[in-house]
Amino acid sequence: MNALLSQQNRAPLAFSLMALLLIAVGMGQSWPFALAIINLCLISAIMSLGVNIQWGYAGLLNLGVMGFTALGGVAAVLISEAPVLEAWSVGGQGMVVSFILVVITIVLAILVHRNMTSGWPRKAALSVLFIGAYFTINHFYEPSVLAIENVNPATMGFLGGLGLPIIFSWVVGGIMAAGVAWVIGKITLGLRSDYLAIATLGISEIIIAVLKNEDWIARGVKNVSGLDRRPVPYELDLQTSPWFMDMIESMFSGRLALLSDVERVTALKQLIIQGSSVFVKLCYTGLFTVVLIAILMLSIKALNSPWGRMMRAIRDNEEAANAMGKNVVRQHLQVFVLGSAVVGIAGAMLVTIDGMFIPTAYQPLRFTFLIWLMVVIGGSGNNLGAVFGGFFIWFMWIEAEPLSMAFMDLVTMGMDQASDLRNHLLKSAPHLRLFIMGLTLLLTMRFMPKGIIPEETRLHSV
Amino acid sequence: MPEFVDILNAIVLFSNFVLVPAISYGAQLALGALGVTLVYSILRFSNFAHGDLMAFGTMSVILITWGFQSMGISFGPLPTALLALPFGILCAIGLSLMFDKTVYKFYRVKKSAPVIFVIVSTGVMFMTNAIVRFIIGPSDQRFMDGTKFIFRPREFKEFTGLSEGLALKSTQVLTLTVAIIAVAALFYFLQKTRTGKAMRAFSDNEDLALLSGINPDRVVLITWIIVAALATTAGTLYGLDKSFKPFTYFMLLLPMFAAAIVGGIGSPIGAVVGGFVIAFSEVIVTYAYKKFFIYLMPESLEPSGLMQFLSTDYKFAVSFIILVVVLLMRPTGIFKGQSI
Structure with missing residues (x-):
């Protein structure tokens, strides 16, 4: 009974401790700094929820988190940047033709694969198809890429985006990550656990390599900076808008009244500048919290539903679940896509708050292994644990x-x-x-293998 | 028909930019992949900390090399790092055994799932990485001394009278020599000695090996010693040939895994072959063949583009693509390794 109580109390305890730590940073260092940490904590918590869906629910070891984060980031660029019409006019046609050719090649390959019996004729046919496709597609692709990248390379050199508010990219980033995850899952989920880890780690590196080198997508290593159309007001606009100035003045009226007239003007100016930065960060905090809570609610609901029960059954004993008539491969694919979509959403949010997309910033230690630490240390299989892990590890x-x-x-x-x-x-x-970080992981694995907020042990008394 | 000289020129060109670099890179990868494969077949997990073990060993070698250099000790025309290598290996062995005792042993005794080992090894990866960066810093280090070239492109041109030059760096010859010695010694050890046979038996069937009185602790100990030695040697050779940077070594993990899996994980000979397969495909696919074809083709058929399959930026990606393709088409690899 005692053990059960302590397990139940762990989550509130852990979260209160976290809140205290963040408040301590706010008081000790500064509030804008604490808010900056909180915002990234929220994003990390969402990523960690995504990984938890894959690892905690289903036991899939996906080390490709970085790739899906980057895909979310690309979505932010593709949604918010204005379209570069000139680039479309010089290279758009070629790109569209190459894209259609790629689709045709894939369809043909599937048809050949289905309709011919396996053996050397099929292999030969597929090889001829792929080699032919490579040269045909390159014929259209290479000149258009060159043309696009030559359009004003210092500031553009890419196709641009849709010119929509960046907040839409949170959804689109999720969808893009889900789409790519579907393809990757189709290919790799059948491999045993550590091969899956290596394969996904490799694939995420391929995604980053493509983003670095295909400048027409998002300018590659030339980066995209100054992403605007963001969902929150700009600091500079706030500093000049009367309602904000009035609000700050009334908030600090007591303190300002003590000062002389000259001092009051400069002090008010200072407060408005500081206040605008805090206000913007608070807006983000609010938005991110809404997203986090929505995803968390859905995750908790899913985990407690019959679907969640089936997932846990598959995780704990694949063969038994298979024997009960559950399609393990299909369920794995489903959960892989869902988790990656959540990671993609977080990736788009990250680029939104940074205001820039830098492909070289995506490093496996920071974007794959750190997220893993969050899940494992927070408590795999427990959504609250994953959220706590996101907060705690990012803070650390x-x-x-x-x-x-x-x-x-x-x-x-x-x-x-x-x-x-x-x-x-x-x-x-x-x-x-x-x-x-490494030491924390090793100690947790050794002494608290289920994490700080462990998965609930579900005992069904008869 | 191209003239005889042109054919020779094409061959020299190809050797200079593809053959020679790929052979030395392949030898380095092979040594690394051997370590991965040994850990996999005997300790039964994919060691994500292998790249960082390599970095740690190489770092020790570099520090000792600097020590030797400041004492005025040198190895004549050969790099001083070769003298420091045995000491570096000792450091890497110490680190590996320390981590085995404090970390891996616990899970081995508990017979944890391979996934748990993978997660734990990422913890070790983080720590080793931090130790290396803490001691030597994250930036590039060059520690090559002694003779740099066996012959330079200009000397080759003057000697043969061809218009294409061929460079042969001493590190390339050194890499191949050391790699051949190391691999030969390892195979002799695994095939002929009693301990080597015990290790293979342990790898094939742990329970049977235990029943026949093989001491598992000794097998594990010797495995770590060999793995640390191979990793340090591979890392030092790579560092002499190119340069040492902790992040690069961490990134070498994937080509090494790719090599081990392509060859057939758990199979030592597969790791060696896999290393060369990965190295050659990386270099061959990203080389621009324009000049090569200009020598061989009649003028009317000269290629217009660079004749390059993938830009050199995708060099690393090539090994991952091969890895994924092999995992899908033939998960046991070329030499039918284990597939538990």
Whole structure:
């Protein structure tokens, strides 16, 4: 009974502790900084929910999280950037033709594969088809890519997007990630657990490689910055709009009344600038919270539904579930697509708040393995656990740096100011955060293998 | 018909840009993949920390090399790093055994699922990565000394009178020599010695091996020693040939996995073949054949484009594509490795 209680109390305890930590950062460091952490915590929590759907519900080891995050980011670019009409006029036709040819090739390949019996004639036919398709498509594709990339390369050089508000990309990012996940899942889900991990890790690298090198999609390594049409107001607009100035003035009227007239004007200006940044961040916090809660509610509902029960059954014993007539491969595909869609949504949100898309920023340590830490440490199979993991690990990831700096300062205090060792230690201190992350993972796996907020043990008393 | 000289020129060109680099890269990958495959077949998990173990071993070699250089010790025309290699291997062995004792052993005794090992090994990956970055920093390090070239392109041109040059770096010859010695020693050990046979028996059937009195702790110990030695050697050779950067070594993990799986995971000979398959396909697919064909084709048929299948930026992606294709078409790899 005691153990059950402690398990029930763990989630509220963990979340209150998290809230305290964030408040401490707000008071100790600054509120804008704390809000920036909270916003990314919310995004991380959504990603971690997505991975939890795959790993926690179904036991799929997907190490391609980075790829789906990046796809969500591309969606943000493709939705919000204005279309580059010039690029469409010089290269659009060729791109459309190549796209149609790709579709035709795939359809033909499927037809050949279905209608010919396996053996060398089929292999030969497929090889001829693919080699022929490669050269035909390249004939249209290469010149158009060249033409598109030559349109004003310093600022454009890509096809642009739809010019819609960026918030739509949250949905589109999810759909794009889901679509790609469907293809990847079709190919790879049949592999045993660690092969699946390696294959998805490889595929996510391929996605990033394509985004880096195919400049016509999203300018590749030239990056897209200054994404606008964002769902929240701009700081500069706020600073000049009367209602915001009035609001700040009335909020701080008590403090301002104490100052002399000249001081009051400068102080008010300062407060308005600070206030605008806090206000924008709060808007994001609100939006992200809505998304997180919506996804969390759906996840909890799904996990407790008969569908969730079936998923857990498949996870715990594939053969038995198969024998009961559940189509394991199809369910795996479904859950893989769902989880990836959630990750894609988070990826689009991330680019929205950053306002830029930088393909080289997508690194597996940060976007795949860190998300994994969140799920495993938070509590795989438990949605609240995954959310907590997202908050906690992101918080650690940010705060581990100043903490290790402080730690190194302490260690090197007795040393000579000019000593090389001291300088080296201080310079290298930020790398300690990877160490802390790894250690946290190992300790959790060893002493709390089910995570901080473990999956509920469902005991059905007769 | 092209003239005889043109054919020779084409061959030299091809050797200079494809054959020689691919052979040395292939040898480095093969050594790395051997480590992956040994861990897989004996300890039974995919070790995601292997790239970082390589980085740790290489880092130790670099630090010891610097120590030797400051003491004025050198190895004549050969790089000093070769002298430091045994000490670097000892460091890597120490690290591996430390992690085995503190981390992997617990799960081995519990007989945890392979997935758990994979997750735990990413924890080890994080920690090793941090240690390396903490000690040597994240930037590029070059530690090659001694003679750089066996012959330079210009010397080759003067010697043969051809218009194409061929460079042969000493690191390339060194890589191949060391790799051949290491692989030969490993195969002799696995095939002929008592301990090697015990290891193979353990890999084939753990229960039977235990029944016949093979000491599992000893098998595990020796496996880690060999794996650390191979990883450090591979890492040092790669670092001498190119340069050392922690992030690159982490990224080498995927080509190494690809090599091990393509060859047939669990099969040592497969790892060696897989290493060369991956290296050759990476280089062949991303090489621009324009000049090559200009030598061979009559003028009227000269290619207009670069004649390149994929841009060099996709070099890394090639190994993943091969990996995925092999996983789908023939999951046991070329040499029918294990497929548990």
